[in-house]
Amino acid sequence: MLLLSGPNMAGNELKYVTECITTGWVSSVGAYVDQFEKMSAEFAGTKYAVATSSGTTALHICLVMMGVNNEDYVITPNITFIATCNSIKYTGANPIFIDTDVDSWQMDLNLLEEFLTNETEQRNGVCHLKKDGKRIPVIMPVHVLGNMCDMDRLLALAKQHNLTVIEDSTEALGSYYKGKHAGSFGLMGTFSYNGNKIITTGGGGMIVTYDEALAKRAKHLTTQAKSDPFEYMHDAIGYNYRLVNVAAAMGVAQMEQLPGFIKRKYEIINFYKTELQGVGDIKFQQVSDDVKPNWWMPTIFTTKQKEVLKALNDNKMQSRPFWVPMNQLPMFTNDIYYNHTDRSNFVYQNCLSIPCSTYITDADLKAVSDKIKECY
Numbered sequence: 178m179l180l181l182s183g184p185n186m187a188g189n190e191l192k193y194v195t196e197c198i199t200t201g202w203v204s205s206v207g208a209y210v211d212q213f214e215k216m217s218a219e220f221a222g223t224k225y226a227v228a229t230s231s232g233t234t235a236l237h238i239c240l241v242m243m244g245v246n247n248e249d250y251v252i253t254p255n256i257t258f259i260a261t262c263n264s265i266k267y268t269g270a271n272p273i274f275i276d277t278d279v280d281s282w283q284m285d286l287n288l289l290e291e292f293l294t295n296e297t298e299q300r301n302g303v304c305h306l307k308k309d310g311k312r313i314p315v316i317m318p319v320h321v322l323g324n325m326c327d328m329d330r331l332l333a334l335a336k337q338h339n340l341t342v343i344e345d346s347t348e349a350l351g352s353y354y355k356g357k358h359a360g361s362f363g364l365m366g367t368f369s370y371n372g373n374k375i376i377t378t379g380g381g382g383m384i385v386t387y388d389e390a391l392a393k394r395a396k397h398l399t400t401q402a403k404s405d406p407f408e409y410m411h412d413a414i415g416y417n418y419r420l421v422n423v424a425a426a427m428g429v430a431q432m433e434q435l436p437g438f439i440k441r442k443y444e445i446i447n448f449y450k451t452e453l454q455g456v457g458d459i460k461f462q463q464v465s466d467d468v469k470p471n472w473w474m475p476t477i478f479t480t481k482q483k484e485v486l487k488a489l490n491d492n493k494m495q496s497r498p499f500w501v502p503m504n505q506l507p508m509f510t511n512d513i514y515y516n517h518t519d520r521s522n523f524v525y526q527n528c529l530s531i532p533c534s535t536y537i538t539d540a541d542l543k544a545v546s547d548k549i550k551e552c553y
């Protein structure tokens with residue numbers, strides 16, 4: 178089976194993990210956790226980074242620190258991976274979904290602006306939904322597939338409406354907007370190291386921020402909020418959301434290879450574009466000139482989505498449909514979905530992601546391309 182986006186462990190992973198095991202430093206603290214955090218902050222261009230057990234828990238802690246609760250809403254795109262919305266629901270808040278842009282597959286900022294203008298109002302410097310008077314303290318944009326929206330406009334809208342920006346940049350490690358790294362635009366940003374992400378620690382995540390107090394608070398809350406170095410004194414309801422040293426050791430080895438991984442992702446997308454552009458009605462994700470994406474997961478748009486998915490998977494070339502739009506999931510059918518023509522469904526019905534592991538050979542890329550072409 179040709180994996181969609183498999184882990185590439187060709188660097189120092191084994192060496193660093195072995196060192197953890199032979200020294201016994203496998204668990205909650207250790208030099209690799211510190212090093213991984215330092216490397217991540219440096220790479221993202223933020224001052225601080227706090228490692229977490231997953232991207233989902235990173236997002237959850239960000240919302241907890243903003244005091245988001247069951248009286249609140251959080252704005253997010255309707256096309257995202259479920260983890261974004263789960264993190265919102267963990268706080269008791271409800272998501273407000275904004276429909277997607279049909280070309281970039283990011284949150285549609287025209288719709289966002291229209292929603293904020295028509296449906297919300299300011300009360301004492303806090304955004305509220307007019308309909309029921311509940312607070313909307315946070316917007317959580319998602320850099321879908323490592324692409325990014327017009328961040329200048331998003332930040333301006335957020336500022337105008339007093340929304341704190343927490344970036345779900347879990348897919349965007351190595352993506353830039355006007356030369357600035359994803360995750361460094363909001364008050365906080367997040368990364369994920371799940372197995373199919375651009376780097377992996379098996380599972381893991383990171384919060385990045387410029388704010389020292391928030392970074393300290395995040396470390397505190399993710400490590401059970403222990404307030405005394407000796408006594409088991411705790412000053413808040415904390416979480417066991419820390420990343421273990423043995424996973425961080427993998428993370429350090431992966432970070433060493435990240436530039437090479439991104440280079441290979443570019444070769445992969447360029448290969449596919451050369452082979453498939455103009456074949457049938459195949460289109461690729463549209464990326465603005467301001468964005469340098471990481472091309473984490475090459476995805477094509479075609480009305481023959483079902484045929485192509487079947488042809489590839491039947492031939493052991495793992496490919497997958499886009500996520501089911503959030504408004505179509507049973508937990509969210511009663512939540513607000515702001516749209517005109519439900520483009521989320523249109524994008525969902527026609528998109529599929531194709532094999533893009535960094536270790537894939539050009540011969541395999543050619544074989545996948547040929548298999549796709551046979552469908553037309």
Ligand SMILES: *Cc1c(COP(=O)(O)O)cnc(C)c1O
Pocket residue numbers: 231232233234257258260261319345347348368369370371381382
């Ligand atoms: C991967 C991902 C996450 C976080 O996932 P974890 O598996 O918890 O690390 C969150 N949001 C999006 C959009 C993702 O793709």
